[in-house]
Amino acid sequence: MSNELTPERLTGLELKEPTHIAAGIPALRYSLKHVSEYMHVGEGLETLAKLNQKGGFDCPGCAWPDPDGSRTPMAEYCENGVKAIAEEATKRRIGADFFAAHAVDELGQWTDYELGKSGRIAQPLHLRPGATHYTPITWAEAFDQLAGNLRSIDPDEAVFYTSGRTSNEAAFVYQLFARQYGTNNLPDCSNMCHESTSKALAEVLGLGKGSVTLEDIHNADLIICMGQNPGTNHPRMLTALEKMKENGGRMISVNPLPETGLMRFVNPQRPLKIATRGTTLSDLFLQVKVNEDQSLIRAWLKILYDREKRSPGTYFDQEFIRDHTSGYDELAEMLENTDLDACIANTGLTRDEIEETAGLIHGSERIIICYAMGLTQHENSVDTIKEVVNLLLVKGSIGKDGAGICPVRGHSNVQGDRTVGVWDKLKPELAEALRNYYNFEPPTEDGYDVVKTMEAMEAGKVKVFFAMGGNFVSATPDTERTARGLRKCDLTVHVSTKLNRSHLVHGREALILPCHGRTEIDLQAGGEQFVSCENSMGVVQMSKGILEAEDMNLMSEVAIVCELARLTLPESNVPWVEYRKDYDTVRDAIAACIPGFERYNEKVRQPAGFYLPNGPRNRRFETSTGKAQFSSTELTPNQLAEGEFLMTTVRSHDQYNTTIYGLHDRYRGIHNERRVVMMHADDIAALGAVSGTVVDVTSEYGDEKRRARKFQLVPYSIPRGCVAMYFPEANVLVPSGVTARGSNCPISKSVRVRFEVI
Numbered sequence: 118m119s120n121e122l123t124p125e126r127l128t129g130l131e132l133k134e135p136t137h138i139a140a141g142i143p144a145l146r147y148s149l150k151h152v153s154e155y156m157h158v159g160e161g162l163e164t165l166a167k168l169n170q171k172g173g174f175d176c177p178g179c180a181w182p183d184p185d186g187s188r189t190p191m192a193e194y195c196e197n198g199v200k201a202i203a204e205e206a207t208k209r210r211i212g213a214d215f216f217a218a219h220a221v222d223e224l225g226q227w228t229d230y231e232l233g234k235s236g237r238i239a240q241p242l243h244l245r246p247g248a249t250h251y252t253p254i255t256w257a258e259a260f261d262q263l264a265g266n267l268r269s270i271d272p273d274e275a276v277f278y279t280s281g282r283t284s285n286e287a288a289f290v291y292q293l294f295a296r297q298y299g300t301n302n303l304p305d306c307s308n309m310c311h312e313s314t315s316k317a318l319a320e321v322l323g324l325g326k327g328s329v330t331l332e333d334i335h336n337a338d339l340i341i342c343m344g345q346n347p348g349t350n351h352p353r354m355l356t357a358l359e360k361m362k363e364n365g366g367r368m369i370s371v372n373p374l375p376e377t378g379l380m381r382f383v384n385p386q387r388p389l390k391i392a393t394r395g396t397t398l399s400d401l402f403l404q405v406k407v408n409e410d411q412s413l414i415r416a417w418l419k420i421l422y423d424r425e426k427r428s429p430g431t432y433f434d435q436e437f438i439r440d441h442t443s444g445y446d447e448l449a450e451m452l453e454n455t456d457l458d459a460c461i462a463n464t465g466l467t468r469d470e471i472e473e474t475a476g477l478i479h480g481s482e483r484i485i486i487c488y489a490m491g492l493t494q495h496e497n498s499v500d501t502i503k504e505v506v507n508l509l510l511v512k513g514s515i516g517k518d519g520a521g522i523c524p525v526r527g528h529s530n531v532q533g534d535r536t537v538g539v540w541d542k543l544k545p546e547l548a549e550a551l552r553n554y555y556n557f558e559p560p561t562e563d564g565y566d567v568v569k570t571m572e573a574m575e576a577g578k579v580k581v582f583f584a585m586g587g588n589f590v591s592a593t594p595d596t597e598r599t600a601r602g603l604r605k606c607d608l609t610v611h612v613s614t615k616l617n618r619s620h621l622v623h624g625r626e627a628l629i630l631p632c633h634g635r636t637e638i639d640l641q642a643g644g645e646q647f648v649s650c651e652n653s654m655g656v657v658q659m660s661k662g663i664l665e666a667e668d669m670n671l672m673s674e675v676a677i678v679c680e681l682a683r684l685t686l687p688e689s690n691v692p693w694v695e696y697r698k699d700y701d702t703v704r705d706a707i708a709a710c711i712p713g714f715e716r717y718n719e720k721v722r723q724p725a726g727f728y729l730p731n732g733p734r735n736r737r738f739e740t741s742t743g744k745a746q747f748s749s750t751e752l753t754p755n756q757l758a759e760g761e762f763l764m765t766t767v768r769s770h771d772q773y774n775t776t777i778y779g780l781h782d783r784y785r786g787i788h789n790e791r792r793v794v795m796m797h798a799d800d801i802a803a804l805g806a807v808s809g810t811v812v813d814v815t816s817e818y819g820d821e822k823r824r825a826r827k828f829q830l831v832p833y834s835i836p837r838g839c840v841a842m843y844f845p846e847a848n849v850l851v852p853s854g855v856t857a858r859g860s861n862c863p864i865s866k867s868v869r870v871r872f873e874v875i
Contacts (some may be wrong), residue, residue: 348378
């Protein structure tokens with residue numbers, strides 16, 4: 118099938134010399150350009166002064182933590198954070214006139230970049246059955262329409278999706294409403310990114326989160342960065358890596374692409390550094406083949422194990438293994454039978470490279486392994502993450518200063534949403550808490566995750582799809598299947614700040630409910646409110662906007678949920694009106710229902726917020742054995758047929774998640790085009806093609822063949838047999854029927870594809 122959702126327009130590819138140093142003066146220049154383009158400069162600079170500051174507002178971009186303590190650096194933000202703020206606080210507005218001038222079908226021919234640049238949605242909008250244009254609707258009419266639809270169907274015919282930018286307060290009342298309504302259909306963006314992390318770490322460490330603090334990053338002897346591109350996806354991480362390097366630490370980077378942000382960094386907050394070539398971050402870079410990280414870690418373990426046998430206690434921390442782990446004998450048996458040569462061959466690396474990095478691991482007492490979706494979105498992702506834990510456990514590098522596991526989360530509160538209950542599976546302890554606190558019986562049957570939602574929609578089992586933020590159709594795999602499902606719904610509803618493609622791929626009827634952004638003042642009947650978020654390292658901090666929402670008829674996410682719940686559930690004993698009026702009452706409820714949030718209203722008002730409990734950080738492992746568990750998993754190297762390549766999806770430097778800020782990926786030297794395939798030059802030649810050749814890309818899983826049309830080949834430093842493409846454009850190729858074992862996470866980072874030269 119063809120990808121009818123993304124315009125198949127080529128916009129004029131330009132290849133330039135990549136930028137080899139992350140951040141620095143270019144980042145400052147691009148940041149100021151975005152501020153001046155979308156905001157009044159004075160207001161923009163005032164807004165940035167409050168970004169990620171104590172008492173200010175949390176960046177709606179990544180979840181990297183702010184420095185601990187009562188103060189943060191004057192400019193605790195990055196280039197992409199500035200882009201996110203500039204687009205959220207833009208003075209551009211789209212309302213009745215805009216939608217009267219542009220039909221839905223016409224807007225469907227715009228690129229994601231063009232849609233995002235159109236401006237803030239200024240009023241509630243309604244697409245009536247059979248209509249060609251969105252038209253204004255009052256809030257009261259929108260709520261009556263939505264509540265009426267929900268009351269008329271079985272609760273399991275409704276789905277409540279959550280984006281990672283939703284605050285703790287909004288997420289809690291959202292899941293509470295869904296469960297009192299009668300369903301656990303609560304898919305969220307975690308299902309598509311770090312679900313493999315949650316599954317693996319919960320099994321082997323007893324908590325589906327990382328174990329490190331920001332200070333641990335600073336004090337590590339060795340950091341291994343795997344499957345991530347911090348220079349684009351979480352640039353503030355680079356300042357922490359810089360500090361680690363200055364403290365004498367080392368870094369190994371493992372990635373199929375030599376990303377600029379892994380190599381060298383100029384800190385724009387340090388003027389003397391700007392005048393230099395900055396800080397070299399990676400001591401060693403391993404250009405591993407796509408999805409062969411498990412083989413690499415197994416090779417490291419095999420090398421260290423063989424040496425440990427010859428010199429017991431020298432290479433492994435036997436005291437830690439004895440006191441804090443289980444399953445070591447099984448691990449040892451697995452390593453005894455491991456074929457090191459086969460592991461090395463799988464990776465595409467040389468024995469010397471792997472031996473050298475194994476030596477660095479041996480010589481380090483405090484090791485942190487950081488990773489992101491380059492490890493989580495494969496069929497074997499759960500096993501790969503368990504392999505990461507194996508390496509840390511044999512070195513005793515869990516639960517001590519400067520050591521641990523660090524899954525780097527993407528969206529700013531994706532971890533917090535899960536913590537306060539947004540999940541398609543209701544934990545027994547939360548079910549009991551909701552039952553006792555609110556005196557109702559929550560549903561116990563598992564709901565739909567993202568992939569199951571897609572399946573249920575396509576089968577006609579979903580009547581109402583409600584999205585709290587996000588861009589569902591662009592973020593999901595198997596784009597055409599998602600679109601088919603959404604179009605079968607009676608009503609699709611999106612709580613949004615800006616226009617995106619999901620508003621244009623709609624059910625029989627559709628609503629757009631415009632909400633406040635993080636930058637904006639939230640004034641309710643009880644006075645000015647704030648919300649809170651949890652970062653990647655388990656710190657909960659307040660977020661309070663400073664801008665007036667001028668010329669827009671908006672509601673907050675909390676207010677939208679509470680008003681909808683009040684009207685849908687007229688017999689509810691939940692104080693929805695009070696929750697909307699005063700968010701302190703929501704936080705009191707969270708404190709009563711979610712462990713770790715005791716005295717929430719008091720602790721969140723502390724300048725640095727507060728840490729949530731973290732057992733592994735303190736060598737407490739709530740597993741089936743009460744100890745950290747070694748895993749013995751089967752290696753599953755990638756087997757490609759003749760003519761096949763393994764495709765991984767990536768972001769450009771001018772995007773965040775599905776939001777496209779521009780068309781210039783300057784760190785890779787790719788400009789003015791997103792429909793590209795990054796491929797080894799020898800593979801391009803073997804196809805009988807050259808740089809710029811236009812191809813169709815296909816993937817075939819089961820009996821369905823997917824096609825992405827009109828992409829241009831770009832020679833790039835990537836292992837042979839592997840290619841990289843930008844998402845969301847490449848998501849049409851990602852199957853939804855093949856997912857990560859154990860987590861049902863899409864396999865967006867390892868899709869078998871073929872090419873047809875046009």
